[in-house]
Amino acid sequence: xxxxxxxxxxxxxxxxxxxxxxxxxxxxxxxxxxxxxxxxxxxxxxxxxxxxxxxxxxxxxxxxxxxxxxxxxxxxxxxxxxxxxxxxxxxxxxxxxxxxxxxxxxxxxxxxxxxxxxxxxxxxxxxxxxxxxxxxxxxxxxxxxxxxxxxxxxxxxxxxxxxxxxxxxxxxxxxxxxxxxxxxxxxxxxxxxxxxxxxxxxxxxxxxxxxxxxxxxxxxxxxxxxxxxxxxxxxxxxxxxxxxxxxxxxxxxxxxxxxxxxxxxxxxxxxxxxxxxxxxxxxxxxxxxxxxxxxxxxxxxxxxxxxxxxxxxxxxxxxxxxxxxxxxxxxxxxxxxxxxxxxxxxxxxxxxxxxxxxxxxxxxxxxxxxxxxxxxxxxxxxxxxxxxxxxxxxxxxxxxxxxxxxxxxxxxxxxxxxxxxxxxxxxxxxxxxxxxxxxxxxxxxxxxxx
Amino acid sequence: xxxxxxxxxxxxxxxxxxxxxxxxxxxxxxxxxxxxxxxxxxxxxxxxxxxxxxxxxxxxxxxxxxxxxxxxxxxxxxxxxxxxxxxxxxxxxxxxxxxxxxxxxxxxxxxxxxxxxxxxxxxxxxxxxxxxxxxxxxxxxxxxxxxxxxxxxxxxxxxxxxxxxxxxxxxxxx
Numbered sequence: 046x047x048x049x050x051x052x053x054x055x056x057x058x059x060x061x062x063x064x065x066x067x068x069x070x071x072x073x074x075x076x077x078x079x080x081x082x083x084x085x086x087x088x089x090x091x092x093x094x095x096x097x098x099x100x101x102x103x104x105x106x107x108x109x110x111x112x113x114x115x116x117x118x119x120x121x122x123x124x125x126x127x128x129x130x131x132x133x134x135x136x137x138x139x140x141x142x143x144x145x146x147x148x149x150x151x152x153x154x155x156x157x158x159x160x161x162x163x164x165x166x167x168x169x170x171x172x173x174x175x176x177x178x179x180x181x182x183x184x185x186x187x188x189x190x191x192x193x194x195x196x197x198x199x200x201x202x203x204x205x206x207x208x209x210x211x212x213x214x215x216x217x218x219x220x221x222x223x224x225x226x227x228x229x230x231x232x233x234x235x236x237x238x239x240x241x242x243x244x245x246x247x248x249x250x251x252x253x254x255x256x257x258x259x260x261x262x263x264x265x266x267x268x269x270x271x272x273x274x275x276x277x278x279x280x281x282x283x284x285x286x287x288x289x290x291x292x293x294x295x296x297x298x299x300x301x302x303x304x305x306x307x308x309x310x311x312x313x314x315x316x317x318x319x320x321x322x323x324x325x326x327x328x329x330x331x332x333x334x335x336x337x338x339x340x341x342x343x344x345x346x347x348x349x350x351x352x353x354x355x356x357x358x359x360x361x362x363x364x365x366x367x368x369x370x371x372x373x374x375x376x377x378x379x380x381x382x383x384x385x386x387x388x389x390x391x392x393x394x395x396x397x398x399x400x401x402x403x404x405x406x407x408x409x410x411x412x413x414x415x416x417x418x419x420x421x422x423x424x425x426x427x428x429x430x431x432x433x434x435x436x437x438x439x440x441x442x443x444x445x446x447x448x449x450x451x452x453x454x455x456x457x458x459x460x461x462x463x464x465x466x467x468x469x470x471x472x473x474x475x476x477x478x479x480x481x482x483x484x485x486x487x488x489x490x491x492x493x494x495x
Numbered sequence: 496x497x498x499x500x501x502x503x504x505x506x507x508x509x510x511x512x513x514x515x516x517x518x519x520x521x522x523x524x525x526x527x528x529x530x531x532x533x534x535x536x537x538x539x540x541x542x543x544x545x546x547x548x549x550x551x552x553x554x555x556x557x558x559x560x561x562x563x564x565x566x567x568x569x570x571x572x573x574x575x576x577x578x579x580x581x582x583x584x585x586x587x588x589x590x591x592x593x594x595x596x597x598x599x600x601x602x603x604x605x606x607x608x609x610x611x612x613x614x615x616x617x618x619x620x621x622x623x624x625x626x627x628x629x630x631x632x633x634x635x636x637x638x639x640x641x642x643x644x645x646x647x648x649x650x651x652x653x654x655x656x657x658x659x660x661x662x663x664x665x666x667x668x669x
Contacts, residue, residue, distance in 0.1 A: 239550045239563030242658035267584035272575045381563040393560035397567040406565035406665035411587035
């Protein structure tokens with residue numbers, strides 16, 4: 046890929062520590078060359094979120110899903126082991142499984158009836174005797190596995206690159222925030238049916254920025270904030286922070302954007318729920334200890350796991366997966382993750398509350414979609430401009446805190462800068478980052494949540 | 496042998512409601528929505544009514560209380576949705592989408608003593624931002640006859656799509 050002729054103008058990112066500015070070249074959202082690089086360098090060489098183990102709870106369960114443009118089968122074999130196979134017959138490449146989901150011991154290609162077990166082994170080739178090398182030939186024709194698959198707290202990740210470091214090394218500080226989700230309820234969490242599948246006319250990185258951007262909440266979600274305030278919740282952006290977790294992962298910690306079902310009560314959840322919340326919160330303290338229970342229960346987290354997973358651990362819990370389709374189009378998939386054991390009234394409240402905010406029919410997400418689509422259209426204004434310095438988006442907010450070593454606020458743009466700094470390394474553009482002035486050493490600040 | 500059930504009318508709450516009555520109601524609703532008259536639209540619901548859009552993987556019999564969905568509005572949320580749509584700060588619908596609705600294949604069936612079920616097909620075209628999207632699906636409503644005419648108890652739109660196409664969203668009323 047490195048030998049491809051270079052058409053994207055350098056630099057992609059300009060950090061200026063004298064002026065305290067951080068600017069991103071808008072070609073990053075528009076360019077077909079950048080998109081191809083992302084597919085080749087990022088999606089083919091890092092861990093990707095595939096799905097949640099509870100989507101395929103029983104032996105023989107399967108789902109099909111496209112990741113990095115590649116059709117995959119995500120399944121549990123008859124012995125209970127989780128697999129990810131290329132959904133493509135090793136014979137001629139036909140899509141092997143044409144159902145979206147189901148349960149099966151065998152996958153049979155309709156084209157020539159080659160048949161495979163759900164652990165990937167070849168089960169049958171009609172008239173196999175016609176192949177000279179017989180058994181050797183058959184042995185070479187098992188389903189093609191995605192080279193790496195590891196699971197953390199039920200979240201299943203895969204990599205097309207066999208040489209990536211272990212998953213936990215890639216997740217780094219992000220891993221513990223996923224553990225916190227599993228710790229919210231004694232019986233753990235499960236995904237539910239009812240997956241939101243939609244697609245936006247915007248670059249995938251606009252969806253990442255939006256999720257790591259507390260600055261937009263008040264103006265973009267004006268109507269939702271109004272709804273919360275009317276129902277009696279004191280919405281605020283004070284004393285809330287954004288964290289770079291390294292490896293491109295980011296975190297917003299929010300306490301003023303809404304309650305948390307069964308953990309932090311607010312008036313719109315109703316009086317009955319207040320009692321259940323107090324009981325569950327007390328159980329959490331007994332089970333986890335006061336400090337840990339505080340971090341698990343009392344603050345909302347929006348976690349971005351580079352490059353394709355967003356966890357909205359807010360009123361309820363939504364898993365959002367980003368699948369870039371083109372520079373200006375991203376498929377989005379969202380699952381609701383809920384406690385396995387839950388009071389039916391709390392469950393009903395949770396389901397209605399979560400989708401009242403998130404998803405293309407919510408009272409808030411459509412305004413986010415409007416934002417990334419409006420950016421995607423708007424940045425045409427400076428494309429190929431005679432004044433190329435205009436073709437940059439500004440993400441400087443809060444850089445002074447980075448110099449001081451102070452923790453960045455959720456309403457600043459530090460988590461976005463962390464993402465972009467990792468992105469430019471990940472796409473392998475050596476001259477993509479221009480740094481003016483002296484970069485402070487300490488702008489990656491984690492936190493102790495145990 | 497296939498039996499075709501007549502659905503020209505149903506008896507409900509001591510009244511006879513005809514398919515023509517229901518078609519008039521659905522056509523009027525379509526016109527109200529296409530003209531962005533949300534106060535009048537809310538007036539078509541009985542108090543406590545619901546508005547639902549299941550996800551595209553929906554299977555009959557699912558409860559939206561136990562699955563993910565696109566819209567799961569109770570009466571409070573439905574009113575909050577209308578209030579939002581009337582605001583200039585509902586950015587996803589400011590400026591408003593232009594919509595054009597076709598309603599067809601209307602069928603009536605009995606449901607309970609005081610409400611009956613309506614099935615119908617819809618095609619909603621939506622123009623915005625230089626694009627033109629089509630939403631195709633069917634309605635699965637519960638209606639209540641009242642002194643002032645028909646009212647929604649449950650207004651449910653079920654999409655016929657495998658997923659929402661690029662740019663398609665449910666920021667307006669489907």
